Amino acid sequence: MHRRTFASLLAAIAPLFASGHAWADNWPTRPLKLIVPYAAGGPTDAIARMIGTKMAASLGQPVVVDNRAGAGGTIGVDATVKSPADGHQFALVAPGPLAGMPNLTKVPYSLDDLEFLTLAARIPSVIVVNRKSGITSLEQLIAKAKAAPNTLNYSSAGAGTTPHIGFELFKRETGAAIVHVPYKGAAPAISAVLSGEVQMTMVDLLPILPFAANGNLVVLAVAGKTRAPQLPDVPTTVELGLPNVLMETTYGLIAPKGIPAGVQTQLREAAVAAINSPEMKERFLKQGAIAATSTPAEYRSLMQAESDKWRGVISSAKITLD
Incomplete structure (x- = not known):
């Protein structure tokens, strides 16, 4: 009796397994x-x-x-x-x-x-400044921010975005007092640095590559453990003594x-x-x-x-x- 019941159960569920395999074999159907x-x-x-x-x-x-x-x-x-x-x-x-x-x-x-x-x-995220800011290194940026607290500004793509979180992490680890200026998206945040409305930002590498190439933006550091292949001469935050400032x-x-x-x-x-x-x-x-x-x-x-x-x-x- 038990054998017959078990055999009946197997017969009943076998099509379910078969259809599941068929579904995977036939995927995608559209x-x-x-x-x-x-x-x-x-x-x-x-x-x-x-x-x-x-x-x-x-x-x-x-x-x-x-x-x-x-x-x-x-x-x-x-x-x-x-x-x-x-x-x-x-x-x-x-x-x-x-x-x-x-x-x-x-x-x-x-x-x-x-x-x-x-x-x-x-x-990778990078810390960049306007070339007219006169800042040429991350050490110089930190020193300038500490010497005159809350006189420098940084832009972000908006509250809670990666650039905002990343720069606040940078501020926490360095003690630099820099004012946040949020914009509605990465493009206007970068434009604000290019125009001089703010002095700096932390942003994805991709959109700033052309401006780094033409010299309008200076890339101070890569916020990571390894250098970016596209900018092999730019040091990382880890190399610069900020091992916790990692953002990508x-x-x-x-x-x-x-x-x-x-x-x-x-x-x-x-x-x-x-x-x-x-x-x-x-x-x-x-x-x-x-x-x-x-x-x-x-x-x-x-x-x-x-x-x-x-x-x-x-x-x-x-x-x-x-």
Whole structure:
């Protein structure tokens, strides 16, 4: 009796296993949607389109970028969380909506609502000044800020953004008193330095490369452990005696929770292969980025560590969205 019952149970559930395997084998069945939680034309959008084009070639389906900008990236992440968990929707995100915004305001998701696929790229943050400021080194900047507290200004892309958090971390570690001037986005924040409205900013490497090349901006330091390949002569904050001033934008691919394991594996493998291709690595370098992949667990752990770091800076600097 028990054998017959067990055999009947196996017969009943066998189609479920078979259909699951078939689903993974047949995936993808339609175009994929790659959500970008920021406006078109920015660095995240550019990286997403490069990855999407390469993945489409290997998967045999188009990868369509869907820009869902707003609320510091949280709108796009929320849209990803609420997408069907069938492997046809995923997103490329920076740390802000995962590590920053949840420490500043209530968001409709948590890290547990996501599948972490892999890191995609790293863009180091750099501390830059207007060439007319007369500042030529990080040591000189710190000395000048300490000699005349709150007379120098720095710009950011807005309260709670990576440049804001990064510069407040720099201030905390050096004791330099520099006034924050928020702008609505990275472009106007950089323009403010170029025009002389403010003296400095901390920003992703990518958008300042042309201005560093023509001499309008002076790059004082890379906020990281390793020098940027695009600026090999610029020292790191670690080299300059500031081992805790580490700030970079790490882009990664996430998906809704609950994607079937076989589909998730195929999606991740297609992304990793695209990112690690020699062609993609070269294109990333030209964009000021460094290709970087990881395991899902490594990516999740990194975002948790970033969240903990950002929470400490936000608390000590009393940063709010007001």
